[in-house]
Amino acid sequence: MNASSGRLTEIRHASVHPILVVAALLIVEALAASLIFDGGDISAARGSSLLRFIAIAAPWVLRWLIVFVALVATILYVRAEWRPPSVTRSRPSRRYAVAHFAAAAVVVAVTSQLYAAASSGRWSEAIVAAWLTSALATAATAFLVVFPLRAVADLVWPLRGLLLGSAAAALFACAAGHLARILWEPTRYLTFQVVGWLLSLFVSDVVAIPEKFEIGTNRFTVLIAAECSGLEGLGLLVVFGLLWWILFGRSLGLGRSLMLFALAAVTLYVLNAARIVALLLIGHAGAHDIALGGFHSQAGWISFATVAFGLTLVGRRMSDRTDAASASTDTDNPAAPLLMPFLAFIAAGMVASAFSSGFEWLYGLRVGAMLAALWYFRRAYKEIAWRVTWHAPMVGAVVFVLWIGLEWLLRGTVRGTGIPPQFASADAPVQTLWLALRIAGATILVPVVEELAFRGYLLRRFVAADFESVPATRWTAWAVFASSILFGILHGERWVAGTLAGALYAWAATRRGSMGDAVVAHSVTNALLALFVLYFGAWHLW
Amino acid sequence: MTRIVLMFLAASVGCFAATPVPEIDATSAASALTLITGGLMMVRSRRNRG
Numbered sequence A: 001m002n003a004s005s006g007r008l009t010e011i012r013h014a015s016v017h018p019i020l021v022v023a024a025l026l027i028v029e030a031l032a033a034s035l036i037f038d039g040g041d042i043s044a045a046r047g048s049s050l051l052r053f054i055a056i057a058a059p060w061v062l063r064w065l066i067v068f069v070a071l072v073a074t075i076l077y078v079r080a081e082w083r084p085p086s087v088t089r090s091r092p093s094r095r096y097a098v099a100h101f102a103a104a105a106v107v108v109a110v111t112s113q114l115y116a117a118a119s120s121g122r123w124s125e126a127i128v129a130a131w132l133t134s135a136l137a138t139a140a141t142a143f144l145v146v147f148p149l150r151a152v153a154d155l156v157w158p159l160r161g162l163l164l165g166s167a168a169a170a171l172f173a174c175a176a177g178h179l180a181r182i183l184w185e186p187t188r189y190l191t192f193q194v195v196g197w198l199l200s201l202f203v204s205d206v207v208a209i210p211e212k213f214e215i216g217t218n219r220f221t222v223l224i225a226a227e228c229s230g231l232e233g234l235g236l237l238v239v240f241g242l243l244w245w246i247l248f249g250r251s252l253g254l255g256r257s258l259m260l261f262a263l264a265a266v267t268l269y270v271l272n273a274a275r276i277v278a279l280l281l282i283g284h285a286g287a288h289d290i291a292l293g294g295f296h297s298q299a300g301w302i303s304f305a306t307v308a309f310g311l312t313l314v315g316r317r318m319s320d321r322t323d324a325a326s327a328s329t330d331t332d333n334p335a336a337p338l339l340m341p342f343l344a345f346i347a348a349g350m351v352a353s354a355f356s357s358g359f360e361w362l363y364g365l366r367v368g369a370m371l372a373a374l375w376y377f378r379r380a381y382k383e384i385a386w387r388v389t390w391h392a393p394m395v396g397a398v399v400f401v402l403w404i405g406l407e408w409l410l411r412g413t414v415r416g417t418g419i420p421p422q423f424a425s426a427d428a429p430v431q432t433l434w435l436a437l438r439i440a441g442a443t444i445l446v447p448v449v450e451e452l453a454f455r456g457y458l459l460r461r462f463v464a465a466d467f468e469s470v471p472a473t474r475w476t477a478w479a480v481f482a483s484s485i486l487f488g489i490l491h492g493e494r495w496v497a498g499t500l501a502g503a504l505y506a507w508a509a510t511r512r513g514s515m516g517d518a519v520v521a522h523s524v525t526n527a528l529l530a531l532f533v534l535y536f537g538a539w540h541l542w
Numbered sequence B: 001m002t003r004i005v006l007m008f009l010a011a012s013v014g015c016f017a018a019t020p021v022p023e024i025d026a027t028s029a030a031s032a033l034t035l036i037t038g039g040l041m042m043v044r045s046r047r048n049r050g
Helices: A018-037 A043-047 A049-078 A094-120 A125-146 A149-200 A231-247 A254-284 A288-322 A336-354 A363-376 A378-383 A391-411 A428-463 A477-489 A492-511 A515-536 B002-016 B026-044
Strands: A207-209 A214-216 A221-223
Touching: A018 A094, A018 A125, A049 A125, A049 A149, A049 A231, A094 A125, A149 A214, A149 A231, A149 A254, A214 A254, A221 A254, A231 A254, A231 A288, A231 B026, A254 A288, A288 A336, A288 B026, A336 A363, A336 A428, A336 B026, A363 A378, A363 A428, A391 A492, A391 A515, A428 A477, A428 A492, A428 A515, A428 B026, A477 A492, A492 A515
Parallel strands: none
Antiparallel strands: A207 A214, A214 A221
8 A cells, every 4th residue: 555645554564563562562561560569569659749749730731631632633533634644663763672671671770769768768859750750761762662753743743733722722721620610619509599499399398408508308318519510511511512613513603503502501501400309309219329329420421411412413403404505415324323333332321320329230221222223224234244254263362361461460460359249139030131131242242333333433434534435454553543542441441451452353354354353353352251250250340 | 713712711611620520430421422422423424415
């Protein structure tokens, strides 16, 4: 595949790609470090002024980074024609590899001093500074083994306006957001009043203590904290509103966009109050654990997602009416068969979690949602290649080994706390039904919906905006990296294993252009994980 | 100019909204953001026939 204006090339070298070399190197180093320093205690490091400063600054740096990345990613996604130019070396740099090993050796030596200082109680800021510096040098040299500085500059320079603007916006954000907390208290009082009025429509004996912001019934009350005022949801809606405007709203015009946004904001505020009322009614009915557990954490996000979708669909409909060309023609959506089953899985999961108290009894909702979506779009799947080769089960087994290996490496153990007590105390027929649904979902349906979404759509979308034109065997390093990282993030704290799994499934899918290979690989991984969970009681892996 | 102002405004409350609260755990946030992002991608990929 030849390079063309700004598009990444498909890597074809006889030698192993530098990224894979460095990735393997870093895994070996992490393993060695874990074996050498496992069990050490450096909790006394809190005595270090430097580390205390980092602990205070880190959350704000993380917030800045999240906002910065979200802005840059959205704007680059909208610029469908943008693709990152090829920046990797054809071979790993020996000079920087030597520098990396030297820096890693310094890290090991200084870490030993760090543990010794922690145990003796005698601290030296110099040791901490040396540790941080050598760690940064190790990371930087690992990066330079693969990416030459000049090529990185070629990547960054054309985007300098976007990057500087986004960085400045994110910095302003953190300052303004911190100052906006003064609005929490007045909004909290208003929310308290609205919840009290709404609750009185359902129960006659409303308990309301304004001095403590305590509200509820004679059987169940809650305290409305400042964070529950609804202002945070409105803040998120503002962020979503901007992204929505970049993606859809410009064709609508600023006036109508603001009108729609105001309507969405009012709706979300009312839904927040309704959420608190629903929580109180669930608690009043006796389900305290559900009210304070799953419902408390999920209902707000369900409301937000509903309002966000509503804003998008209404805006799109208004935009179509404005555009005469689209008003009278039918539309189709090539991404829907690939994404909808996955989105149905996520949405059903949120609802199931909302009515759970620590154990997701309603997992069957996810199974039903996936089946319904796959059945609805079944005709679209006839055009997809589903043949399976013998490589697929092997890839699945390799991913399973990696998953368990990383779990042991990063957490020191793979054994969990055993069967969850809620499950253990249930009747046998209920346990059997739940297990059947859980295993069927994990081994058959989840691989299908996730591979359709991540390898069937996302991988190809990162290759070209017109993803339907991308052959099933086509891939780029950028597409594999981006789709795998997003797949990894979906797996939460196991994002490293998830990212590696995504990359391997991408290889399985593009090797012979068959979705069947990726699905079977994923299915084998999940089946082996299910066996592991049930045999070793490692339910935390589920 | 409008885009710049909106970008600053949105980013500010976005940063403010990243405050951790007991009810906003990482799992529920990740699910919701995945749902919204996927929905946006799907709506955006809609096209007119003919």
